Amino acid sequence: MKLNLTLILLFFLAACQTNSNKPQEVDTVIEDSTAPTELLDSGMVIQMEDVGYPMFALDLISQQNAKTHSFLLNIEAINITHEEAYKLKDKQATVTYALKHEPMVMDIIHEDTSIMGEYALPHRDDFERVSEVISGAEEESQGDLPREFTITSSDGKTMMFEYYIDESLANINGNTATVFYEIRDVSVVQSIKLHE
Numbered sequence: 001m002k003l004n005l006t007l008i009l010l011f012f013l014a015a016c017q018t019n020s021n022k023p024q025e026v027d028t029v030i031e032d033s034t035a036p037t038e039l040l041d042s043g044m045v046i047q048m049e050d051v052g053y054p055m056f057a058l059d060l061i062s063q064q065n066a067k068t069h070s071f072l073l074n075i076e077a078i079n080i081t082h083e084e085a086y087k088l089k090d091k092q093a094t095v096t097y098a099l100k101h102e103p104m105v106m107d108i109i110h111e112d113t114s115i116m117g118e119y120a121l122p123h124r125d126d127f128e129r130v131s132e133v134i135s136g137a138e139e140e141s142q143g144d145l146p147r148e149f150t151i152t153s154s155d156g157k158t159m160m161f162e163y164y165i166d167e168s169l170a171n172i173n174g175n176t177a178t179v180f181y182e183i184r185d186v187s188v189v190q191s192i193k194l195h196e
Contacts, residue, residue, distance in 0.1 A: 038096050038097070038098060038190060039096070039097055039098070039099060039187075040094060040095070040096055040097075041060060041062050041064065041069050041094070041095050041097065042062070042063050042064075042092070042093070042094040042095070042195075043060045043061045043062045043063045043064075043069070043092070043093075044060065044061045044090070044091070044092055044093075045058060045059070045060050045088045045089055045090065045091050045092075045093055046059050046060065046061055046068070046089070046090070047059035047089065048085055048086055048088055048089045050082070050085075053082075054074050054075045054076040054077075055072060055073065055074055055075075056072075056073040056074075056075060056085050057070065057071070057072065057073070058070070058071040058072075058073045058088070058095070058189065059071075060093070060095060069187065070187065071095060071097055071187045071188070071189045072186055072187065072188050072189065073085070073188075073189040073192075074188075074189070077189075077190075078189065078190070078191055078192060080192075088192065088194070091194055091195075092194070092195040093192050093193060093194050093195060094192070094193045094195070095189055095191075095192050096189070096190045096191045096192075096193075097187045097188055097189050097190055098187075098188050098190055099185055099186070099187055099188075100185070100186045100187075100188055101183050101184070101185055101186075102162065102183070102184060102186050103128075103159065103160075103161055103181040103182070103183055103184075104181060104182055104183075104184045105161050105163050105179060105180075105181050106121055106124070106127050106180045106181055106182060107120055107121045107124055107127075107179075107180040108169065108172075108177055108178070108179050108180070109177060109178040109180070110172045110175060110176075110177040110178075115168040115169060115172065115177075116168075117168070121180070124180045126182075127180040127181060127182050128180070128181055128182060128183070129178055129179065129180050129181070130151055130153075130159055130178070130179050130181070131176065131177070131178040131179075132151045132152055132153045132154070132176060133151065133152050133174065133175065133176050134149055134150070134151055134169070134172060134173055134174065134175060134176075134177050134179075135149065135150050135151075135152060135173065135174065136148060136149040136150045136173070137149040137165045137169045137170050137172075137173040138170065138173050139165070139170055140165050140166055140167055140170050141164050141165045141166070146162050146163055146164045146165070147162070147163070147164075147165050148160050148161065148162050148163070149161055149163055149165060149169065149173075151177075151179055159179075161179065161181065
């Protein structure tokens with residue numbers, strides 16, 4: 001064991017000496033792999049839209065590639081007011097964000113009928129699906145914020161969805177339904193720094 005630790009230490013010191021004459025542009029940081037990775041993007045904020053308190057949709061034209069990058073911003077999480085959020089529009093800023101992979105509900109079928117009514121999809125073949133018992137949707141979402149519901153298989157495996165729970169979904173809580181979904185990347189803002 002001591003020999004292994006000694007060898008590791010020697011390799012580490014040799015690597016440090018080998019690279020000591022090279023300019024280092026970026027510091028290497030080892031992070032907890034379970035924590036979401038923080039990413040950066042800078043550019044002009046071109047859109048700030050209230051999508052239901054405390055959430056905003058923020059669009060930024062990236063300096064890196066001149067493409068529009070869309071973010072989800074919780075103003076309570078970064079401690080700013082509605083007024084301060086709207087004032088970010090047309091400002092140059094650096095956004096720190098986490099990229100999350102989340103299942104987005106496309107349709108919910110119960111007894112061969114979509115509970116989404118006029119918003120139901122005409123075609124569902126391109127989406128993933130899971131058919132099991134729905135739970136966590138006992139009561140409707142309050143205000144504008146979505147809540148989470150779960151679909152649980154007979155062997156106890158669960159899948160969680162963030163969704164605005166309306167009366168139609170609350171009425172089928174505890175019943176078997178088919179949820180059609182797709183996994184989407186969501187850029188969630190962690191902090192914003194305005195450029196001077």
